Amino acid sequence: MKNFKILAFALITLVSFSSCNNDDPIAVNEEELITTVTTTLTSGNQTITLTSKDLDGDGPNMPVITVSGELALNTTYTGAVSFLNESVTPADNITAEILEEGVEHQLFFQAPAAVGAFTYADADANGKPIGLKFTLKTGATATTGSITVTLRHEPVKTADGVATGSITNAGGATDALITYPVTLR
């Protein structure tokens, strides 16, 4: 009879263990998501804003890309890139996180030579570029092309050419990749 008592006790313990999770469901707060990447190019009092916005994250909607104006020829622009998560209210500023973890992040800028050349204008704790700030020297002839901005997480910053902006040996994982169409006139 003792065994039956043990069995009964075990059963009760296990059944009472099984509380259901029938609370009100909570939507996942995707704090880490990047929905908006804004690149600003400033020269004198001209500011060109290039934006890519994808509010449904990994959802099926395409990012919406807008470019506020045309780039001037033979001009040196001061550039900055900012990252936002606008799926939450208020919007999260992810730029600050990237800056804080500068050693684990790097931005890469790629464009045909006719569009222009990029130079990093910031550095992480180890003196390697991050790329949140940069300069762009535009080309001398009118053209159309594209500028691709890539944010890499955990790149090999010491690899060949990476510090001067070559993505080839960078490795790591891509956190953002945006191609903006641009016109030079």
Add this chain to the structure above:
Amino acid sequence: MHKKSYLFFCISLFCTISFAQSTVRGKITSQAGTPLVGSHIHIGKKTVSADAEGNYLLKKLPSGNQKIHVSYIGFQSVDTLVNLSGDIVFDFVLKEKADKLQEVVVRQKNNTLNKSLLEQKIKTETIERFSNQTLGEVLREVNGVSSLKTGSTVVKPIINGLFGSRVPIINNNVRLEDQQWGTEHAPNFDLNAAGKITVIKGASGLQYGGDAVGGLVVIEPLTVKKDTLFGKTILNMVSNGRGGSISSSLHKGNDKGWSWNALGTFKYMGDRETPTYVLSNTGNREANFSGDVKFTAKKYDIGAYYSYYNTTIGILSASHIGNVNDLYNSITNKRPSVVNDFTYAMRNPKQEVQHHLAKVNFNYFLDETASIAAQYSFQFNKRLEFDVRRGDFNSRAALDLELATHAMQVDYKKTLHDWTFKSGVSSSFQSNFANPATGIKPLIPTFDRFELATYGIFNYDFSDHFSVDAGVRYDFSQTNATKFYLKSRWEERGYDPEFSNFIVGEQGNQWLTKPSFNFDNVSASLGFHREFENDLHWYGNASLAARNPNPSEFFSDGLHHSTGVIELGDLALDQEQAVKLSTTFQKKWSHFSVEFNPYLNSIRNFMFLRPVGFETTIRGAFPVYDYQQTQARLVGVDLQTQWKINEEWQHGLMVSYVNGRDVSNRTALIDMPPLGLSNKIQFTKAAWHDLKLELKSELMLRQKQFPNYNFTTNIIENNELVPVVVDISTPPAGYHLLHFYSEMTFKTFGKTSTTLAFSVQNIANNSYRDYLNRQRLFADEMGRNIQLQIKFNY
């Protein structure tokens, strides 16, 4: 074995005419001459009970050497071998059980699950060899079983070309519920806790489930039925991964009263290495415990079992990719993007999984021929998957699932002369909780599932050479999920208006939905076993299986980091139904035996992931894979031979081939194992401390039957966007590996012994990739591995 010393049995022989068949009759009494009513006699494959006078009668027994087993509760049982010819009378006098038994007999349950399928068994000795490895790896010892791997530590069994939800794993009579839908989720089971493993290549194990489209893996723990206490410790040291494991167990056996078992295992491994580089972040840890207590009385036994499995598995750093460009780079570079120095430390990505299993069971013997068993089990599976994330998120799991399963079952079994009948009912309740605190939309949503099932299996021996079995099972299943869908996704999937009734709320750009599904399934099995003269056996089996879509097939919705693709489930999926026809011919000569098993598996509504296009996100472009259904057909053959060359030398051959076709789309099925061939030559010499030497050759050809799912994407080369083909389909080249194994056993003092084993896997240190490794696009397989194993028996 000194059983005969306890045995006083008088044999009166009355030979009549000698037939090919024999009839055996007699009387079973105690030493005092009392008839042992209801005592149990087992000759060959037949079983009867003695009547009120202690008399028994067994008809139609085959002539020749037959095993006899006589048992009665409270008495010593009798085991002997008798040469039968014609009609014979055997009278048995059983001796009452002495309290002190010295003998240690570890007996495996010899309970054939299904007579019309030749079951494949893995013995304790083989399991012990794989003590440091996983269930998936030891199962490869069975012909027709291969493995689907993620790196070198996550190994899932593939039976005749099928895996995952199509291959349920039954551990100690409990169906393992451990998020088995995921291809990168290995069975949460400590191999050291297995006493015997049986593989059923088909859906015929109806008492365990009707959805085993691929097959079943049935694991039974070690059970000790004699009064004894013994222990075992296995220590492993391996070169590749520079670690090892220790597993220790204690077993207290008893034929009556209390018995118990306890087992603990620890595993500690660092990064694995290929011949040329370190597979960074591929270490793993395990700490497991299992134990049980059992009380055996005259008419019943009652037991409780608990097991805890805890593992942390590092996932190859280079396999974490950001978008399709990263994937393209990994494939073209042929070398992992991250190679660090060897370390034991693990970082993200990694998995942390804990699995608890507790059960109580009760068996009651109604009489010598019938028994009833009741069981309640509870499983709790906690799975945390960590990904490479920014800042503080890095220490927060990217996937956090808690799966709790309660199951209750009652089974009845009746064995009489020529027939056996088994029947039962079972029900289970499962709840999955997907923690929203991860900050990432869970691949599997929160859901509840209720299941109810009943089955009946009937076996009839028409003669000693011909038996038939038939079974049928009914399953009811209800799933209620709670899931947020992005409105854009809901629309893209075309769920409106068909599933609009599931929408219960709205939150920002998301719908809150409560999808609910009911399924009714019937599964069945029919088969025969015909035995011809000269040891030729013919088995035939037809089975019908039905499998419901699993949570990932229904609800997947988002980016799967380990593969770099967006996986989308489909609420409109139907059950998958499979008809499998399988036959086996087995012929044994004195020194040679051969087993030939062709099969055909035709699957309606076969669910699989198929690429359907691209989606662009802020992270770049990702290929989109969508769960679809098709008509699939798998045709294959498993061939096995065993040749005893002489007393010392043995040769074994295993060949398995399967061809999987997607009939509707007129292409090959993805992830089908290529033709494999394994040759083993063994030398054994008992006189030299049980010396065993073994050389094994494993040949895996290149898979030429594969669907082309390659896609084109734009990547930036020289600052310009150029289209490139991302080759995810082409299988890697075939490979040939050589493995060596050796062991010797030394008697220490008393009944204790020590076995030393030395083995080398991949002797030639070949670099290769395996088609069925999910990380084949990122890195090579492990190189040479030298292992030393010390086993103490005490």
